Amino acid sequence: MERVADVRSGVGESPFWHVAEQAWYWVAITEKKIWRYCPTAPSSQASLQYWNTNEMLGCLTQAADGSFIAGMESGVFQLHLSEAHQVQAKRLAAPAELGQGMRFNDGRCDRQGRFWSGTMFMDMAQAKAIGHLYRYSAQQGISTPFVSGLFVQNGLAWSPDGRTMYLSDSHPNSKMIWAFDYDCEVGVPHNQRVFVNMKALESRPDGAAVDIDGCYWICGNDGSRLLRFTPEGKLDKEIALPMKKPAMCSFGGPNLDTLMVTSIGVGQPEDDEWAGATILLRPGTQGIAETAFVVD
Incomplete structure (x- = not known):
């Protein structure tokens, strides 16, 4: 288990491995920051970079043209990252239901390259169940x-085959x-069903990833755990983590055999050195x- 530098995030989220760059990206939501870590960079200064944004980002993913797609406040x-730690941002869509006090949260692309993300009311203590899940594509825009x-x-x-979609509520x-049957051709989930009810466990479901075995x-x-469930919803592996609030995990590295795990600080x-840390491990x-x- 390896810590990525001495970076501590208020809410670290949305890690992913950029294959073309051989680098990790993730976001720090409360700091309005994008981080990039390149393990093979020739110097420690070059290996870790950041960019500031004008709004909080809940999630970030790469686009085929070299830009990035983000769900924000x-x-x-669509984001373009400059060498001066700044970001050029162009808003592509805003759903009508995105009200005051809300933002986008977790998101990524399906196997066909459509972007999916959902919204939440930021003050969790108010327990407002007003979040929605959306699909965005260049051809069709934002869905209902x-x-x-x-x-x-x-x-x-x-x-792995893209025909099952997973979604959680933290x-x-x-x-x-929940699990859904997913129509890959048109990008529509249906047949929503309970995959795992985590109320009996000591942790809440946050961000997730799928391995080659599904x-x-x-x-x-x-x-303080990573949990692995089989495609049938059976818990078959747990990995203890040094942070209490792991937030999201993603596979990457040259052989896609490393998990990056972000966390919440x-x-x-104040004396919890692992709160908000980002780590790498081999599962x-x-x-x-x-x-x-x-x-396009």
Whole structure:
């Protein structure tokens, strides 16, 4: 298990491995920052870079043209990263239901390169189940909500063949993970069903990833754990983590056999050196490369 520099985030989220650059990206939501870590860079200064944004980012993914797609406070954006730590941002879409006090949260592309993300009310203590799940594509724009009534949308992932979609709700009032049948041709989920009810476990479901065997890895927020569930929803592996609030995991590295795990520092003790840390570990299996957003 390896710590990525001495970076501590208020809410570290949305890690992914950029294959072309052989580098990791993730976001620090409360700091409005994008981080990039290149393990093979010739100097420590070059290996770790950051960019500032004008809004909080809930999620980030690569696009096929070299830009990035992000779910932010006021909508879905296309981002271009400059060498001066600045970001050129163009808003692509904003759903009508995105009200005051809300933002986009977890998101990534399906196997065909369509971007999916959901919204949440930022003050979790108010327990407002007004979040929605959306699809965005360059051809069709932003969809109407596919799933509604979410407290804290999270856990998006797809099976290796893309025909099963996963979604979670992290709020203590929910703690659910669902599976859907997914129509790859048109990008529509249906047949929503309970995949795992985590109310019996000591942690909440947060961000997730799928390995080459189709197993679903999810961060056990509040439980200092990574949990792996088989495609049948059976818990078959747990990995203890040094941070109490792991937030999201993603497979990467040259052989896709490394997991990057981000975490949450907000609300944790000042002397907790692992709160908000980002780590790398080898879980004993491989993942699947993230699909870039299809621009046209």
